[in-house]
Each structure stands twice: as C-alpha cells, then as structure tokens.
Amino acid sequence: MNIIQSNIANLPTKYGKFKIKAYKDANQEHLAIMSENFETLDAPYVRIHSECLTGDTLGSLKCDCQNQLDLSLKFIAEHGGLVIYHRQEGRNIGLLNKVNAYALQDQGRNTIQANLELGFGEDDRDYSIVGYIFNDLGVKKLKLITNNPKKIQYVESLGVEIVERIPAITKSNKYNEAYLFTKKEHMGHML
Numbered sequence: 001m002n003i004i005q006s007n008i009a010n011l012p013t014k015y016g017k018f019k020i021k022a023y024k025d026a027n028q029e030h031l032a033i034m035s036e037n038f039e040t041l042d043a044p045y046v047r048i049h050s051e052c053l054t055g056d057t058l059g060s061l062k063c064d065c066q067n068q069l070d071l072s073l074k075f076i077a078e079h080g081g082l083v084i085y086h087r088q089e090g091r092n093i094g095l096l097n098k099v100n101a102y103a104l105q106d107q108g109r110n111t112i113q114a115n116l117e118l119g120f121g122e123d124d125r126d127y128s129i130v131g132y133i134f135n136d137l138g139v140k141k142l143k144l145i146t147n148n149p150k151k152i153q154y155v156e157s158l159g160v161e162i163v164e165r166i167p168a169i170t171k172s173n174k175y176n177e178a179y180l181f182t183k184k185e186h187m188g189h190m191l
C-alpha cells in the first residue's frame with residue numbers, strides 16, 4: 001500500500017481541541033482526529049467512522065451517522081482517543097451509487113437489497129487503511145466505539161486488543177427505523 005501522510009496540525013473544534021493527520025491512499029484521503037492527550041493513552045477510545053456526506057454534513061435523517069459522529073467527537077474530546085474518518089462513502093460504493101441506492105429505497109428496497117440490485121456487495125468497505133493508521137500512531141490496545149461486529153473482527157485480526165466496546169447507539173427517528181432494523185436483523189449490528 002502506497003500511502004502519503006501529512007504532518008500533524010491543530011484543529012480546535014466546538015467539541016474541544018484536536019490534532020489531525022491526513023493519509024492518502026490510492027483512492028481516498030482519510031483523517032486521524034486525535035485528542036490532545038492521545039500520545040499519553042495506553043488504550044485510547046477509538047471510533048472508526050465511515051464517511052456519510054448526506055448524514056455527517058447535510059444532517060440526513062435516513063441514517064444514524066451524524067449522531068454517531070457527534071457522540072464520538074464529544075466523547076473523545078472529553079475522555080481521550082482517536083476518531084478515524086474513513087472516507088469510504090456509502091459502505092464504499094461512493095456517493096453517486098449511494099444516491100442511486102436511496103432512489104431504490106424510495107421504491108421500497110432495504111439498504112442491502114438496493115446495494116445488491118446495483119451490483120455491489122451489501123458492505124464493500126475495506127479497512128486496511130485503519131490498520132496502517134493504528135500502526136503509524138502506535139495503537140496496540142483500544143476501547144472501540146461501535147455496534148458493528150465486522151469492525152470488531154477487523155481490529156482483532158490486526159492483533160490489536162479491544163479492552164472494551166462502547167455502543168454507539170443514538171435516538172432513532174421515523175426515517176431511519178427501517179435502516180436500523182436491517183442493520184440489526186440482517187447485518188448483525190448490536191443495536
């Protein structure tokens with residue numbers, strides 16, 4: 001994997017002060033967002049957040065992404081750790097295809113059926129950049145903020161110890177209930 005790295009810069013936010021470092025792989029640019037005390041932590045809190053422009057930026061109610069990002073940044077500003085902003089939009093089918101998947105969902109398909117109908121897998125994410133970032137930042141133990149068993153499996157496959165799992169559960173609404181149901185019933189999410 002040929003990765004280009006940035007220097008580390010300060011990023012003051014409404015949540016608190018962070019340090020950021022960018023990583024560019026063949027397809028995307030990703031971000032490590034660290035609390036100021038990150039280097040002193042033995043087992044930092046870590047959130048691997050998959051990009052969702054419609055949720056994270058536009059406040060879409062079709063998913064729980066913006067609430068999860070908000071929860072994670074608040075929590076990590078307070079307790080110390082790392083958010084990896086993993087830029088694999090739409091479970092790595094990209095923004096245009098995600099909008100096409102949403103159009104199919106408007107016709108009654110669920111999130112998995114829509115992906116399959118477009119010729120993709122139900123979840124096409126590749127977490128290898130996450131392993132690279134852990135290695136670069138010296139993360140050997142962590143407390144993972146997620147409901148997704150695949151993220152847990154991936155972190156364990158790296159030989160990184162998960163000392164605790166923190167659920168990332170936020171309030172649902174009438175537009176994302178079906179999406180959350182599909183994640184729970186068909187994708188094994190711990191919701």
Ligand SMILES: Nc1nc2c(ncn2[C@@H]2O[C@H](COP(=O)(O)OP(=O)(O)OP(=O)(O)O)[C@@H](O)[C@H]2O)c(=O)[nH]1
Nearest residue numbers: 050051052063088089090091101111146147148168
């Ligand atoms: N293809 C597709 N991607 C979606 C859809 N809704 C959200 N996403 C993407 O799904 C990703 C978030 O994945 P989720 O399965 O919601 O949650 P997760 O990150 O795997 O799990 P947690 O760590 O528990 O939050 C983001 O990249 C979103 O852009 C959808 O209907 N179709």
Ligand SMILES: [Zn+2]
Nearest residue numbers: 052055063065
């Ligand atoms: Zn989303």
